[in-house]
Each structure stands twice: as structure tokens, then as C-alpha cells.
Amino acid sequence: MLDLKRKINGQRISQRIDELGRISKSSEGVTRLAFTQEFQEGQKLVEKWMIDAGMTVRVDHLNNIIGRYEGMNREAPAILIGSHLDTVIDGGKYDGMLGVISGIEIVSALSESGYRMENPIEVIGFSDEEGVRFHTTFLGSKAIAGTFKEETLYAMDEKGISLRETLKQLGLKPVRYQEAAYHPNDVLCYLELHIEQGPVLEDLGQPVGVVTGIAGASRYTFKITGFAGHAGTVPILLRKDALIGASEFILEIEKLAKENAPIVATVGMLTVNPGASNVIPGEVTGTLDIRDTDINRKERVIKEIFRTAHEICKKRHLTFEYKKVMETAPVLCDQEMKAAIEAAILLNGMNPISLVSGAGHDAMAMADLTKIGMIFVRCKGGISHNPKEFASVEDMEMGTMVLLESIIQLTSNHKNKIKESIR
Numbered sequence: 001m002l003d004l005k006r007k008i009n010g011q012r013i014s015q016r017i018d019e020l021g022r023i024s025k026s027s028e029g030v031t032r033l034a035f036t037q038e039f040q041e042g043q044k045l046v047e048k049w050m051i052d053a054g055m056t057v058r059v060d061h062l063n064n065i066i067g068r069y070e071g072m073n074r075e076a077p078a079i080l081i082g083s084h085l086d087t088v089i090d091g092g093k094y095d096g097m098l099g100v101i102s103g104i105e106i107v108s109a110l111s112e113s114g115y116r117m118e119n120p121i122e123v124i125g126f127s128d129e130e131g132v133r134f135h136t137t138f139l140g141s142k143a144i145a146g147t148f149k150e151e152t153l154y155a156m157d158e159k160g161i162s163l164r165e166t167l168k169q170l171g172l173k174p175v176r177y178q179e180a181a182y183h184p185n186d187v188l189c190y191l192e193l194h195i196e197q198g199p200v201l202e203d204l205g206q207p208v209g210v211v212t213g214i215a216g217a218s219r220y221t222f223k224i225t226g227f228a229g230h231a232g233t234v235p236i237l238l239r240k241d242a243l244i245g246a247s248e249f250i251l252e253i254e255k256l257a258k259e260n261a262p263i264v265a266t267v268g269m270l271t272v273n274p275g276a277s278n279v280i281p282g283e284v285t286g287t288l289d290i291r292d293t294d295i296n297r298k299e300r301v302i303k304e305i306f307r308t309a310h311e312i313c314k315k316r317h318l319t320f321e322y323k324k325v326m327e328t329a330p331v332l333c334d335q336e337m338k339a340a341i342e343a344a345i346l347l348n349g350m351n352p353i354s355l356v357s358g359a360g361h362d363a364m365a366m367a368d369l370t371k372i373g374m375i376f377v378r379c380k381g382g383i384s385h386n387p388k389e390f391a392s393v394e395d396m397e398m399g400t401m402v403l404l405e406s407i408i409q410l411t412s413n414h415k416n417k418i419k420e421s422i423r
Contacts, residue, residue, distance in 0.1 A: 103124075219287065333373050
């Protein structure tokens, strides 16, 4: 297997990411929204690379592209490797792309060595993870996992075009979306290699880490109401300043998040009314996003956040209201998959650093189909969804070698389980 790992070519991975990154609607960063002309052009390039690597290629009716490299046992459950090919507006060229191109690189290494594993390998480029165009995420991976809902076909983009109509324009048959779903018995596992989109690996000085889980998110809107008044005539002690109350509330959110790490909490939007320099703020509206892999801890912290908000507002003669607008459940990575990735990291001369993903990934949807594992690759400054997003050739090569070694570990474990069951 050592010779096989030597076939992994970081320069080829980097060159392909650069080439795919040039297919963009914008020149600043990468803009390649799902189902657009740019997306289809990128998908064609990925199809060529899959074929060159020795895969048979198909596109399902949700526009996922799937390359299959047969195993020695064609009936064995497939190992799925994947990520998404769409981007945000003016995003980076590594987010999603690395997961697809590293999968192709592994198959290229196998094919060039004339080697086939016991299990087939399928590399998937999912059609829509970001959800920018139709405002609903994981369309492609949900279809493959069998959890795609028919009503999603009627989601509209900003031009009033439905997903259903868009798919038909691409020559696909959206009424046959159910055909994209895999049967769980046909899948051994799902693996995703992704840039970290955070600064932890860089801070620790390591190129690769193992993901333990993907945080669930609770999102709220809130409103703090006071009383607007003249900035020059109302004494400080008599004011009902909604912004001062909001400021104290936000600091308490930060304090509670620090005390309950690794939970994260973000107030991402604030609107101050009336919004004039000479008027005391009478109302503040905002958003609160809270993420954690531990549901019980998250619920406990949320309860404490809102208890504190009411306490602050009562003290300052303000009122507080809030409303939940989104809830996604956390997903834990499979323990066997995690162990295989940790072993692969050790075999590549590193300590297995465990990380939690605060961002969503296709792996969240795929967890409804099969056991999942994720590997993070260090990215410069933790920057993502930004033109400055960057991962080095060496780190991407190492991440791909760890991915390959993880597959070797998993197929070996699967083979041993079959032998034990026969006994």
C-alpha cells in the first residue's frame, strides 16, 4: 500500500482545483451556483477527470454526478466519497471542491497502480449544498440519502423559476427524483474530506484532523424595546435605551458561550431604530445563532441566555421578545469511522486531533443513509466562503493520503467482519 500512497499527487489536486475555480460567473472569488451554466461547465470538467481515472459516470435526476470504480467484488457495498460542486457568491475554490477532487485522485492512484479494492468506490459531486439559489440546502445529498421532499421541487429562485423547471431545462426528469436514492445495503460508508473553515488546525500546527461531529444549529430573532428620546435632554439614569440593553445581552451571550465551550453563539445582525445620531435607541432587533453537537448542553445554554435577557431588560425597564426561526439537529460521526481515520492519521506520522464542525456539510444529510466520517484539512487563517480561502499543496496531499489510508482501514475491517460472521 506504500506505493499506492506515493501515487497521490498534490500538484495534480491543486492544478485541478485551480482549473475548476476558474469556472465562475465572477472574477472576484468563485461564483458557481447550482444548476447554472457555470455549474454545468464545471460538472463536465469533473466528468472528464472521472473518466480519465477509470470510472464509469452517470448523472441522476437531481443533477448529482457519480463516478464508480468497480471493486473486486462488484456486489459488495460501495464506499462513497464526496462533497459539493456549487459555491456561495464570491466564495473560495477549496470549499467542497477538495472533497470531490481528492476522491478522484484516490481512484486515479488505484487505476494507475492497476489495483482494485474489495469494495467499489463511488465519488459524488453533489449538485447543491450551499442552497444559495433556492434557499434550501443539501438538495443533492438529500436525494441520494432518500430524504428529499417532493415539495422542494417547487422552491423558487429570485427570478421566480422553480427547481422543478430548472431541472427540466437541464434535460433531467425531476418527477423521477426518487431514483437518486441509494439503498442502505448498497453502501458501506460515506467519507468527506473538507477544508476546516476554521483556525484550529493552523493554531495547532497540523495539516489534518478528524471530525467527531457536525454541530446542530438553533437560530432565533429577538427584539428589545425601550423608549426613544432626545439624546441631549434625557438623563442617563432615566433612559430606556434598547441598544444599551442589547449590548449587555450580547456580552452575556459571549460569557455563557465561553463557559460552555465548545458551544458557539453569534449575534450576526442588529437593527437599531430609529437609527439617528441624536435619538436614544427605542428598539433593537437582531439574530442569534447557537451551535453545538450536544443537544442537552445547547438547550441548557439557550434557556440561560433567554433567562438572562429577561433579567437585563427588567432591570433596565425594557421588554424582550424572541422567536425560533430554524432548528437543525447535530450529527455525530460514526465511532468506527472515527477510529479508522485516527489510525490513518497516526500511520501518516501525526497525532489524531479531534475537531467539531460548526458548519454544515453534505455528510449531515448522508448520515440518514449510512455511517459517516469526515477529515478536515488545515486552511490558512481559517478563512472560508471568501476569495482568500486557501489550503496548501502539501496539506491537500496529506489529507488525501489520510483519506486513502482510512479507506484501506475500513475495507480491512469490513472483510474481517464478514469472515467472523461466516465462522
